[in-house]
Amino acid sequence: MTGRIETGHHALIVWNDNPDRRNALTPEYYATLHDALDRAGADGNVGAVILAGAGGYFSSGGDLNALATRAELPKRERAEKIEALHGVIRAIRACPAPVIAAVEGGAAGAGFALALACDIVVAAEDAQFTAAYIRAGLTPDGGLTHNLARLLPPATVLPLLLHGDSISAARLHALGAVSELTATGGALDAARHHAHRLGHGPRTTQTRIKALAHAAFDRNPDEQLDAERDAMARAQGTPEAAEGISAFLEKRRPDWGKYRK
Template sequence: MTTDVILTRTEGAVLVLTINNPATRNSIGPEFFRAASEALAGATGDPAVGAVVIAGAGDFFSSGGNLNQLAATREITPEARRARLELLHGLIREIRRSPKPVITAVEGGAAGAGMSLALSGDLMVAARNAFFAASYVKAGLTPDGGLTALLAESVPRQLLTQICLTGERVSAERMNALGVVTTLTEPGRAEAAAIEMGRQLAQGPERATGRILDLCRTAPILPLEEQMDREAQSMVASLGDPEAVEGIAAVLGRRSTDFVSLRRTARQGGA
């Protein structure tokens, strides 16, 4: 699928979504939010997709919301502004509930809502020279797209406050040291590295991967007792899953696992 604002392609079992607005450093708005949400929803039910990569066209991830468009929202009602904002929040929710790993690949920079989008993935690959900026305050605005919640999963409150109040750039290398960026690459290599990571993850056990993603997403926000209950539910389900039969047999037999063939057999049996 190709639209003006998003390009989609597949690299093996990896769906690559590319923000396609290089003239504005890949600014994002309602049309992109709708198209990306639709693509992610499609990936959820597509057995051929094992992972998703989100990248920006050219040498920049995303500059966030288009300020000219945002300025125009002064002329609409607060209710209409909220409805527009919910398109962004709907996309972030779609990413955070995806049963497939979502990897963001950051070149150049990620600012404003672009930073929110970069943070929303399960893993993040970034070029060493990239930067991140919660630049809302410089335009007299406040963060959206879950930026404060997503960043608070990785950094102390004081650092979160500094990043949001100053709007200053934070280097990818510092974000890597903080654990926000999971992999650093040389400039121009972030997307390729993210795709390779996605290919590796797509070889894993599909249902166990989805359960792990769900647990990792709730771990920072749920109390210990509730999280352990969720872990217990997932382990009980996993122990009765054919994936565990293959995985345990492979470990005990000192051989490589073959979850891909297992999935193929299961789908053929259900066809």
């Protein structure tokens, strides 16, 4: 199996364990990731799902040996195989728990897309990201064009895609596409720290904030104001809000654990 789940403190760590292929994405890995996302949705004690790659490299994306045989398939079957990746991207967005990419070494092609689909991206300072599709005569998938267009300046996006050049984690951090930079070898520990903090927070409120933030890109300002109004009105009637407000007024730490189920 190329995917495995490690249970950590307030985290489910999904390892892409295919280092001989630079952690190329496989159906087995997708199945493991879906399993972890489902488990995180059902277990309120999970603060986050963390994606990591074995052997010091996040993911090289699609396996070119497998892609070399796709021309033999009908277009419908090719689309179905691409949809397997897209199903994972959609599941990351729909997961009630935040999903964190812990990037060491680098991420290329669909591996780059997978990292940017996560809610938090932690990367080692020497990691390199590459939209390598054009080098193989292919177009991007995995939502990469959408996420690059919303995260990076327009003048950066097309050169990155059309040349297939690498962009450093430091540059992406400066542009706001990477959440945190770490020393080499430190991405997973930093991701675990995020998961620990999230695991001690108000789960229902976190889930609603994640949904609001993701939906903001698909709504106009008035629609987002309406969504925020409705979410705030719901939040004000929840036990989490009662605990948070009481704790603030009483000058104590809120006890969110009793509401995480």
